[in-house]
Amino acid sequence: MSILNIHPQILFGMPNAGELVVTLLIVVIFFGGKKIPELARGIGKGIREFNEAKDGIKSEIETGIKEKDKIQSPNTPTPPANNA
Numbered sequence: 001m002s003i004l005n006i007h008p009q010i011l012f013g014m015p016n017a018g019e020l021v022v023t024l025l026i027v028v029i030f031f032g033g034k035k036i037p038e039l040a041r042g043i044g045k046g047i048r049e050f051n052e053a054k055d056g057i058k059s060e061i062e063t064g065i066k067e068k069d070k071i072q073s074p075n076t077p078t079p080p081a082n083n084a
């Protein structure tokens with residue numbers, strides 16, 4: 001029987017309130033109260049740039065798909081049916 005019979009889900013679960021408070025205190029100690037807004041602003045700017053780039057790529061792909069569909073199905077009339 002193994003001594004370390006522990007499931008990985010138990011080791012890496014969501015942090016509880018105590019862990020979050022300790023993490024927040026460590027961040028305040030390392031960066032100070034004046035640097036935290038600058039860090040948050042930088043993170044927000046990075047997330048905004050990422051979302052803009054993601055939306056740009058998404059619109060380019062959608063435009064390419066629409067152009068491909070137009071090329072594959074040109075506006076040609078259908079031939080008349082044979083009434084034999």
